[in-house]
Amino acid sequence: MRRRANRPWTLAGGADLAYGDDDRRQTIRLLTDPRLAANFLHTHRKLHPSDYDTMIRVMDLVWDCPEDGTVNVAGYLCGGCFASRAWLELAARCRDGR
Numbered sequence: 001m002r003r004r005a006n007r008p009w010t011l012a013g014g015a016d017l018a019y020g021d022d023d024r025r026q027t028i029r030l031l032t033d034p035r036l037a038a039n040f041l042h043t044h045r046k047l048h049p050s051d052y053d054t055m056i057r058v059m060d061l062v063w064d065c066p067e068d069g070t071v072n073v074a075g076y077l078c079g080g081c082f083a084s085r086a087w088l089e090l091a092a093r094c095r096d097g098r
């Protein structure tokens, strides 16, 4: 995974309708939870909590746009190119021949 540390996550792309409102609310709640590291330790017992950027990726709370590097909250379209995560991942697989 290419790291794009120190970029803030965004909701600017708007809701990805492939996800439900409850899923989006839960993701945002987890992203802003001051107990994130404790939750990470509880759900990922075999991993050590590390920096915030790593934990939110391991917990699949954000996704990095493969086209423009925008850090997007799971359940939202890309704030840079407004494409969905599923479409961008499919396009990347086709382009890379995976």
Ligand SMILES: [Zn+2]
Binding pocket: 065, 066, 067, 068, 069, 070, 078, 079, 080, 081, 082, 083
């Ligand atoms: Zn994008």
